[in-house]
Amino acid sequence: MAQVALRKIVKTFDRTPAVQGIDxxxxxxxxxxxxxxxxxxxxTTLRMIAGLEExxxxxxxxxxxxxxxxxxxxRDIAMVFQNYALYPHMTVFENxxxxxxxxxFPKPEIRERVQAAARILDITDLLDRRxxxxxxxxxxxxxxxxxxxxxxxxxxxxxxxxxxxxxxxVQMRTEIKKIHQTVTTTTVYVTHDQVEAMTLADxxxxxxxxxxxxxxxxxxxxxxxxxxxxxxxxxxxTMNFLPCRVGENGAGxxxxxxxxxxxxxxxxxxxxxxxxxxxxxxxxxxxxHIREGRGEVPPGAAAFEARLDVVEPMGMExxxxxxxxxxxxxxxxxxxxxxxVGEAMRLVADLNQMHLIxxxxxxxx
Amino acid sequence: xxxxxxxxxxxxxSRVRYGSISRGRRRTLFWSYFFxxxxxxxxxxxxxxxxxTSLKSSAEISAATNPWWVYHPxxxxxxxxxxxxxxxxxxxxxxxxxxxxxxxxxxxxxFAAFALARMRFWGSATLATGxxxxxxxxxxxLFIPLFKTFAYIHDTTGIELINHWWVLIxxxxxxxxxxxxxxMIGYFSSIPKELDEAALIDGAGYIQMLTRIFIPVAxxxxxxxxxxxxxxxxxxxLYPLAFTTSADQLVLPVGIVTTLIxxxxxxxxxxxxxxxxxxxxxxxxYAFLMDYYISxxxxxxxxx
Numbered sequence: 304m305a306q307v308a309l310r311k312i313v314k315t316f317d318r319t320p321a322v323q324g325i326d327x328x329x330x331x332x333x334x335x336x337x338x339x340x341x342x343x344x345x346x347t348t349l350r351m352i353a354g355l356e357e358x359x360x361x362x363x364x365x366x367x368x369x370x371x372x373x374x375x376x377x378r379d380i381a382m383v384f385q386n387y388a389l390y391p392h393m394t395v396f397e398n399x400x401x402x403x404x405x406x407x408f409p410k411p412e413i414r415e416r417v418q419a420a421a422r423i424l425d426i427t428d429l430l431d432r433r434x435x436x437x438x439x440x441x442x443x444x445x446x447x448x449x450x451x452x453x454x455x456x457x458x459x460x461x462x463x464x465x466x467x468x469x470x471x472x473v474q475m476r477t478e479i480k481k482i483h484q485t486v487t488t489t490t491v492y493v494t495h496d497q498v499e500a501m502t503l504a505d506x507x508x509x510x511x512x513x514x515x516x517x518x519x520x521x522x523x524x525x526x527x528x529x530x531x532x533x534x535x536x537x538x539x540x541t542m543n544f545l546p547c548r549v550g551e552n553g554a555g556x557x558x559x560x561x562x563x564x565x566x567x568x569x570x571x572x573x574x575x576x577x578x579x580x581x582x583x584x585x586x587x588x589x590x591x592h593i594r595e596g597r598g599e600v601p602p603g604a605a606a607f608e609a610r611l612d613v614v615e616p617m618g619m620e621x622x623x624x625x626x627x628x629x630x631x632x633x634x635x636x637x638x639x640x641x642x643x644v645g646e647a648m649r650l651v652a653d654l655n656q657m658h659l660i661x662x663x664x665x666x667x668x
Numbered sequence: 669x670x671x672x673x674x675x676x677x678x679x680x681x682s683r684v685r686y687g688s689i690s691r692g693r694r695r696t697l698f699w700s701y702f703f704x705x706x707x708x709x710x711x712x713x714x715x716x717x718x719x720x721t722s723l724k725s726s727a728e729i730s731a732a733t734n735p736w737w738v739y740h741p742x743x744x745x746x747x748x749x750x751x752x753x754x755x756x757x758x759x760x761x762x763x764x765x766x767x768x769x770x771x772x773x774x775x776x777x778x779f780a781a782f783a784l785a786r787m788r789f790w791g792s793a794t795l796a797t798g799x800x801x802x803x804x805x806x807x808x809x810l811f812i813p814l815f816k817t818f819a820y821i822h823d824t825t826g827i828e829l830i831n832h833w834w835v836l837i838x839x840x841x842x843x844x845x846x847x848x849x850x851x852m853i854g855y856f857s858s859i860p861k862e863l864d865e866a867a868l869i870d871g872a873g874y875i876q877m878l879t880r881i882f883i884p885v886a887x888x889x890x891x892x893x894x895x896x897x898x899x900x901x902x903x904x905x906l907y908p909l910a911f912t913t914s915a916d917q918l919v920l921p922v923g924i925v926t927t928l929i930x931x932x933x934x935x936x937x938x939x940x941x942x943x944x945x946x947x948x949x950x951x952x953x954y955a956f957l958m959d960y961y962i963s964x965x966x967x968x969x970x971x972x
Contacts, residue, residue, distance in 0.1 A: 386860065
């Protein structure tokens with residue numbers, strides 16, 4: 304059990320910067336997910352913690368020990384790879400016990416530890432098989448078993464579920480969460496899938512272009528994104544972004560999205576947005592905060608009519624798309640209330656959930 | 669009239685037939701077998717002829733009878749050769765040389781290939797290409813400088829390297845190590861990188877990574893390299909011809925030719941018998957190792 308700390312970590316490959324100065328504190332037993340698009344430096348960061356890549360500059364601590372120059376085998380970490388990386392010529396038992404055998408553990412203890420890990424992962428009857436006799440999900444379990452038996456200070460997961468089919472991925476995701484509740488070890492998990500990040504993490508680290516954009520609980524990064532990138536990356540379908548101008552309307556403020564659509568800013572936000580009056584800004588609102596308009600409009604919300612462009616029924620809800628000055632906007636409505644394509648529909652935007660982004664800094668105000 | 673022609677043409681188009689798939693497959697198989705049999709005949713004719721001749725007495729060989737049939741089969745050639753002390757010495761020399769060369773080559777090339785394929789160091793890529801380039805230099809160009817080198821060693825240290833069968837143990841690796849290394853580099857490179865990273869994290873050092881992961885996984889490649897090395901050292905003719913002369917220092921290929929051709933007298937029966945017996949060990953080894961030569965041993969290591 305240990306905390307992990309990264310201090311001003313920089314990694315460059317042949318003068319191409321991959322990671323540009325990362326500071327991160329991971330507390331003991333915490334489940335941290337590094338998430339971001341491909342090439343954002345998340346895997347490189349993980350590999351530096353593992354010791355598979357050397358940091359160009361900066362300091363990495365595991366526990367209280369500075370590990371920059373410590374080889375992987377002495378860092379007391381275990382890693383699960385995207386493509387499992389099982390030893391093909393060894394049985395499941397041999398795969399899982401390889402690390403312990405190298406460290407010359409007594410045989411009874413090895414057997415005990417492997418059995419215990421196999422029970423957690425429900426692979427007890429696979430121990431005599433070879434990797435090629437296993438399915439993708441089973442191989443992934445073995446890879447995790449190999450990590451668990453070592454009882455390391457830190458678990459590192461490098462996109463462990465990307466090779467599984469959609470159904471199995473959801474199942475294994477739950478499994479990983481369950482395992483972390485049983486084996487509470489500090490975990491760093493890398494993924495490009497924001498749903499995985501949200502469901503698994505105690506804290507999500509959103510990376511973009513070799514930098515950390517935001518660190519926060521899933522709730523925090525969803526509701527209070529700090530940058531336009533985070534706002535767009537977290538949530539599916541992605542947040543609607545529209546150019547707007549902040550204007551005054553008597554005592555209150557409005558955001559004007561087009562000639563025909565201006566939405567009132569809720570009073571709670573007025574103080575925050577007043578310095579921006581007259582400026583060109585970006586208005587952000589999630590699809591789930593544009594609902595069908597029925598009955599009375601709640602406080603802080605605004606109703607408007609829009610001509611529907613595309614209607615996508617999803618079963619439990621329906622996505623409706625409409626254009627505002629050529630920009631497509633998505634709303635999530637009750638299937639029973641969804642209008643038809645080409646006709647106007649009354650929608651309600653919950654402006655308590657709106658975000659205003661400065662287009663120059665791309666920061667959320 | 670024009671409409672009639674058009675209908676006729678259309679009718680013809682609709683009558684175009686596709687051969688059935690199974691007929692197409694049969695046709696393909698027929699030609700595959702045709703060429704396979706052609707090659708089998710081409711390659712098996714010499715050994716069959718050798719075998720037939722080895723069963724004939726000298727009198728029958730020189731008689732004008734059908735060369736493809738044995739009228740009075742005899743094992744005298746085999747008995748003569750196998751009771752001859754000289755032939756057994758050739759055989760022993762060849763066996764020791766080949767076993768030593770295979771061992772030396774495998775040790776050197778496995779270590780070299782592992783270093784070149786995995787331990788990315790400055791100049792490793794150039795070095796890997798260089799290894800292969802040395803293989804491209806023909807032995808017929810190499811033996812003269814080697815001869816000069818041996819002479820120099822003799823002049824400076826007094827160690828006589830020429831006309832000793834064991835010197836072939838030093839010579840053959842110059843031919844086998846480059847190719848075997850190159851083969852093993854290719855094989856090691858096909859092993860997924862994550863496998864060594866997993867081993868590194870599991871606590872293995874480079875030597876353990878090699879002995880416990882790479883060698884077991886690369887067994888098919890190692891066997892291919894061993895077969896190649898054995899063939900080269902068993903069958904090489906030029907080096908033993910150039911570097912050994914005394915009858916007790918010869919290896920099989922040169923021994924058969926130099927001792928069984930006396931002046932202009934060719935002991936054809938014994939030559940054929942000797943060649944056949946000499947070809948037997950590689951054949952037996954191939955047959956034995958082929959069972960282990962199973963590719964796809966890496967299946968299951970990673971996705972796919």
